[in-house]
Amino acid sequence: MQPYPNPPIKEALVDIRVDPLPSSTLPTLEALHDQIREHYPTKKARHRWEGSVEIQEDRLISAAQRHLGRDGFLFYSQDEQQIVQYRLDGFTFNRLRPYPSQGWPVIRTEAKGLWELYLRTAQPQRIVRIGLRYINQINIPGQQVKLEDYLTEPPRVPAALPQTLEYFLTRLVIPLPALEAKAIITQSLVPVAAPDTTSLILDIDVLTEAPRPPDTASIWDVLERFREFKNTIFKSSLTPRTEELFR
Secondary structure: OOOOOOOOEEEEEEEEOHHHHHHHHHHHHHHHHHHHHOOOEEEEEEEEEEEEEEEEEOOOEEEEEEEEEEEEEEEEEEEEEOOEEEOOOOOOOOOOOOOOOOHHHHHHHHHHHHHHHHHHOOOOOEEEEEEEEEEEEEEEEEOOOOOHEEEEEOOOOOOOOOOOOOEEEEEEEEEEEEOOOOEEEEEEEEEEOOOOOEEEEEEEEEEEOOOEEOOOHHHHHHHHHHHHHHHHHHHHHHHHHHHHHHO
16 A cells, blocks of 8 residues: 555554563663663653442442552653653554655564563563554544545445434454454544544554564564554545545
């Protein structure tokens, strides 16, 4: 798929999860900041929380939240457009808009180097999840638009009902046996990004939860195949009229 001059990508994520490391690994993960500080100067601790709700006879009796401690660190680039997450349960690389003009090769190279640093230092024993997720925000001129002009599979309101739509959310989970994976496709309306605009989200998450050893080469082969399928989903979900918005 040829890159668009103005891609609608709001956020791209590479996510690799591992069997949880012991909490004693946290100082090791924090120390990784010294090796990436030049490009990721800001550090923030990541915390885990657990919530519980008690309901009786449709009445809320109590709600509680418990702090479970730190489970990793987030490192931000100077412009906060890139985030590295080193956690006890794995690694995530987030790229926020604007998406780099060179596209996926830039994301892959940066994420691969950061993952290899995590792999060498934390030495996880097994990978339990690999995911590639692209969140697209599509801004369409006009407040009242026909969604079928922009989405190949829009939500449909029964003909006997008022046709104005305030909000919708659709979520499809598609098994991909050949890849030992699945794709999660979410479409929704979001608050307008600008006056006289309709904003749609197309969230594409391709992932596998097949356990495997932490071999770097095989991970990136998997992610390449996921990217190809992600592109197929993207093209299949949007009409030519929508694609014109990105050119």
